[in-house]
Amino acid sequence: FFSLNCVKIRTNIHAEKEELMNITIGSDHGAVDLKEEVKMVLHEFSDIQVTDVGTFGKESVDYPDIAEKVCADIVSGKADRGIVLCGTGIGISIAANKINGIRAALCTDVYSAIMSRKHNDANVLAMGGRVTGIGPAGEIVRAWIRTAFEGGRHARRVDKIMALEQKKDR
Numbered sequence: 001f002f003s004l005n006c007v008k009i010r011t012n013i014h015a016e017k018e019e020l021m022n023i024t025i026g027s028d029h030g031a032v033d034l035k036e037e038v039k040m041v042l043h044e045f046s047d048i049q050v051t052d053v054g055t056f057g058k059e060s061v062d063y064p065d066i067a068e069k070v071c072a073d074i075v076s077g078k079a080d081r082g083i084v085l086c087g088t089g090i091g092i093s094i095a096a097n098k099i100n101g102i103r104a105a106l107c108t109d110v111y112s113a114i115m116s117r118k119h120n121d122a123n124v125l126a127m128g129g130r131v132t133g134i135g136p137a138g139e140i141v142r143a144w145i146r147t148a149f150e151g152g153r154h155a156r157r158v159d160k161i162m163a164l165e166q167k168k169d170r
């Protein structure tokens with residue numbers, strides 16, 4: 001019994017390792033530095049592939065355009081998840097949540113990041129470059145990447161969130 005269990009566990013770990021996660025990241029001018037730091041954190045994971053859709057300088061850009069680019073990758077299936085950053089994380093998370101299929105969670109702490117995955121199956125993480133420091137942001141990203149959706153009763157609730165999209169134009 002025990003040896004069979006061990007084999008199963010090992011097989012699962014192997015399977016997880018082989019699966020690549022594609023993450024698209026984007027920020028406005030208010031979080032360009034944080035974006036670079038977050039990319040460094042993502043590079044700690046050998047099974048994560050990162051696509052950066054900009055912006056790449058301090059020149060002012062509009063965060064809804066960045067949200068749209070990141071979320072387009074998720075909607076098309078090119079990315080499994082996304083990370084969006086602006087000065088506060090507020091504008092870009094509001095914009096992202098307007099797009100069908102997106103569940104963006106603005107997180108300023110590790111607990112919220114974990115719960116956004118466990119309970120809300122958040123497929124986009126939002127943070128603010130003028131709010132969250134590099135250290136806490138790194139911990140938030142690590143927790144958010146590692147945490148799986150719990151499903152069960154939370155799946156019913158997430159389904160209801162997604163059903164709201166069908167009622168939008170009524």
Ligand code: RB5
Binds near residue numbers: 028030089091092
């Ligand atoms: C840009 O100045 C700023 O408004 C933006 O980065 C963000 O904080 C909006 O929510």
